[in-house]
Amino acid sequence: MTVESRVPAPAPARTGRRAAIGVATLRTDRWWAQPAFTFGVLMSFIIYSTWAAFVDRDYFWEPYLSPFYSPCIATRCGMVPGSAGAPHVGIFGSWWIISPAVIILIVPLGFRLTCYYYRKAYYRAFWLAPPACAVAEPHARYTGETRFPLILQNVHRYFFYLGFLLNIILSYDAVIAFRDHSGRWGHAGLGTLVLVLNALLLWGYTLSCHSCRNIVGGRLNHFSKHPLRYRFWTLVSRMNRYHGQIAWVSLVWVALADLYVRLVAAGWITDVRFF
Numbered sequence: 001m002t003v004e005s006r007v008p009a010p011a012p013a014r015t016g017r018r019a020a021i022g023v024a025t026l027r028t029d030r031w032w033a034q035p036a037f038t039f040g041v042l043m044s045f046i047i048y049s050t051w052a053a054f055v056d057r058d059y060f061w062e063p064y065l066s067p068f069y070s071p072c073i074a075t076r077c078g079m080v081p082g083s084a085g086a087p088h089v090g091i092f093g094s095w096w097i098i099s100p101a102v103i104i105l106i107v108p109l110g111f112r113l114t115c116y117y118y119r120k121a122y123y124r125a126f127w128l129a130p131p132a133c134a135v136a137e138p139h140a141r142y143t144g145e146t147r148f149p150l151i152l153q154n155v156h157r158y159f160f161y162l163g164f165l166l167n168i169i170l171s172y173d174a175v176i177a178f179r180d181h182s183g184r185w186g187h188a189g190l191g192t193l194v195l196v197l198n199a200l201l202l203w204g205y206t207l208s209c210h211s212c213r214n215i216v217g218g219r220l221n222h223f224s225k226h227p228l229r230y231r232f233w234t235l236v237s238r239m240n241r242y243h244g245q246i247a248w249v250s251l252v253w254v255a256l257a258d259l260y261v262r263l264v265a266a267g268w269i270t271d272v273r274f275f
Helices: 033-055 100-104 106-113 116-126 150-176 190-207 210-217 227-240 243-266
Strands: none
Touching: 033 100, 033 116, 033 243, 100 106, 106 150, 106 243, 116 210, 116 243, 150 190, 150 210, 190 227, 190 243, 210 227, 227 243
C-alpha cells in the first residue's frame, strides 16, 4: 500500500442546500404504527372520559368511589341516581348542575397534557410534528413552545403540585375501600384491589415525572452537601426511565377503575369479595 492510497479522498463541497427528496421519508419500516396506536389510545380515553364525566351517575358503590369523581366537590353527589350516600366535600351547593367530574378532571388532564412525555406522544400522533423520526412534517413553520397556546406548557410544575394532592385523596379512597357496606374495617373485594392498584400507578406516574426529578434534585451545585436529596434524586431518576410505560399503564387503568365502579354501581356485575 502506497502513501498516496492511504490519504482519504476529499469530502464533497457543501452547497448549503438540502438534498432534494420528493417523498416525506425514505424509511421502509412501519414508522406510522406507533403514532397511529398513540392516536387510537388517546382518542379512546378522551371519548370515554368525556362521556363518564358528563353522564353524572353510577360512580359510587359503597365503599368504592370512581377516581373520576374524587373528591366529589358538590353536595348533590349523594343525590344523583346510583350514588346515594357518596362522600362529598360540598364546595358547590345543590344549585350546581354540572357534573363534578368536569371540574375534577381538569387537574389530571392538565397534568398529563403538559407532561414532557405526553407532549412528544400527542405532538406526533395528532399534530404530526413530526409523525416519526426522519419523517417530514407537513408544517412549514415551527415556533416551539414560545408562543400561545403552547407557552402554557410551562405550567406543568403547578399541575404536578395539584396532581400530588389529588393522589393523596385517591390513596385515601383506596384505604376506605377496605371497609364493607356497614363501615366495618378489614374487608376487601376486587374493587379494593382495583382502587389500590390505581393509586399506586398514579403515584408511580407522578413520582417518575421529569418535573419531580427537577424539584427533588434541581438547583444544587454539590450533591455531597445534600445527601438526602441526592438519594431521592437517584430514586426518582431510576423511576424516570420507565416514565413513559407508567404513563400509559396508569392512563388505561384509571379508566378501567372508573369502568369497574360504574358497572358494579349500575348492577351489571357483582363485586367479588375476598374477605
